[in-house]
Amino acid sequence: MTELIHAKLSASGSHRWLNCPASARMEEGFPDTTSSFAEEGSAAHHLAEICLREEKNTDEFLECQFDEYPEHPVDVEMVESVQLYLDYVRNLDGELLVEQRVDFSPWVPEGFGTSDAIVMHEGVATVVDLKYGKGVRVDAEDNTQAMLYALGALNEYDFIYECDLFRVVIVQPRLDHISEWEIKRSDLLEWAENTVKPKAELTLQEEAPFNPGEKQCHFCKANGTCKALAEHALQIAADGFEAVEVPLTVKDITKLSNEEIAVLLPQLKTLTKWVSALETHAQAEAEKGEKFPNHKVILKNGQTSRSWKNDDSAKRALNREFKKLGKEEPTSNPISPAQAEKIIGKTNPLFDKHVVKTTGDAKYKLVHESAKGDPVEINPTEDFEEVA
Structure with missing residues (x-):
């Protein structure tokens, strides 16, 4: 090519x-x-x-x-x-x-x-x-x-x-x-x-002008660290809420009129993209060992997923249970353990015999210092260790 x-x-x-x-x-x-x-x-x-x-x-x-x-x-x-x-x-x-x-x-x-x-x-x-x-x-x-x-x-x-x-x-x-x-x-x-x-x-100018906006910022590599975009996103929020005189909570969302909501809706992509880019950048830097005031890195356990040890054996076992209950046989090959639980119940011994649990790898997570979890000291060239 x-x-x-x-x-x-x-x-x-x-x-x-x-x-x-x-x-x-x-x-x-x-x-x-x-x-x-x-x-x-x-x-x-x-x-x-x-x-x-x-x-x-x-x-x-x-x-x-x-x-x-x-x-x-x-x-x-x-x-x-x-x-x-x-x-x-x-x-x-x-x-x-x-x-x-x-x-x-x-x-x-x-x-x-x-x-x-x-x-x-x-x-x-x-x-x-x-x-x-x-x-x-x-x-x-x-x-x-x-x-x-x-x-x-x-x-x-x-x-x-x-x-x-x-x-x-x-x-x-x-x-x-x-x-x-x-x-x-x-x-x-x-x-x-x-x-x-x-x-x-x-x-080419060192003082080249900034002009943040949805289209140009969406795939920009610098969108997680760009101060101009940060100021732009915050200004969008400020302009949208300037008519609201008191701090908002989720329950207060009805204080926004349809006109105010209409002003905010077109700007949501810019706001959410900026938030996502900022979080992604901070997380990546934290995993390199960079420090952020009032924040810490914890080790978050991987998610646990369940699957059948053997699809054919699981389907035969499910069919037997369905017949006992007078249920129709599953159309997929077979249905997932979560779907099966809704039909035959979580305590059915079938799950102990036919289901295997898999836990994903633990991952670093940058969180506020008030969050639960012991801080982990990161050295990019070494394994992690908990801070005493």
């Missing part, structure tokens, strides 16, 4: 640094992280690239496991979803550029990125972006990532194709969503000169 190189001012992160120039500098020093969802998406993109380059269809790779993504073999859903993307791209007339590295550095210092597919045809450049995720619907209109790819295509290939129109297409097959949008060459260049270039230059 094309080498994954990410510029500091990347196209994929443009929604962040264009809206909050300070975010580029704030993210420096934070490690790159991934997730199972991101790796699954990368596997889907890898499949798409192979199929386009080798002129194959996805069903030829069913159950194939790529070395780069061993945890995400090609399943039926990936076969069907990526094929929809392939069909769209192949129906476009023109010269196809697959996983094309594009350079938009005339407007963004060291700016480059890799576009999934670009098709050049009779003065029209079509930038197609595959989005394998299904958590958030992505639209083509004013999509800054794809627009920067379009700028890169203009910068590198205009002397050959002389494009006057640029089409941006987002293919999101798992949401059955294809979004298309067009922008004229003149409008694209105006955006590049009047928006992109000035904002990119701002990111």
Whole structure:
């Protein structure tokens, strides 16, 4: 697969640094992280690239496991979803550029990125972006990532194709969503000169301005330590509750009018994301041995789960108990111990014979000093020990 190189001012992160120039500098020093969802998406993109380059269809790779993504073999859903993307791209007339590295550095210092597919045809450049995720619907209109790819295509290939129109297409097959949008060459260049270039230059300043907000802060690596976001979140809460003259409790929530609630509702994502990011950062730092005033680290026991020792034996035993009670046999294979308890009772001796309990690993937990539990002294290079 094309080498994954990410510029500091990347196209994929443009929604962040264009809206909050300070975010580029704030993210420096934070490690790159991934997730199972991101790796699954990368596997889907890898499949798409192979199929386009080798002129194959996805069903030829069913159950194939790529070395780069061993945890995400090609399943039926990936076969069907990526094929929809392939069909769209192949129906476009023109010269196809697959996983094309594009350079938009005339407007963004060291700016480059890799576009999934670009098709050049009779003065029209079509930038197609595959989005394998299904958590958030992505639209083509004013999509800054794809627009920067379009700028890169203009910068590198205009002397050959002389494009006057640029089409941006987002293919999101798992949401059955294809979004298309067009922008004229003149409008694209105006955006590049009047928006992109000035904002990119701002990111290089030591005193680059902050502009916290839901979209730009959501995936920012610095959202757990950003003072601007903290102040923004607290100000949202203050503005929303400024009409309430007394401290609120859960029972007092009815003191908020519908109008006041309506003001708060759109801001909840920003507030909850900030709270989550702050907790995650503090927990991670505590596990490295960092100290937080009025807080301590305790060792929290892992959760206990129950399962059947043997599914077949458990199902036979359950069926016998159900017949005694005149109940229907379970439809699943078998039902869970918790579900069985509701039918045959918690004290049934069947559970002692057929159920095994498993306890997860104990985990560190950062809590207030008033919380229950003995403090644990953490040395990242050694095992934990309780403080005497």
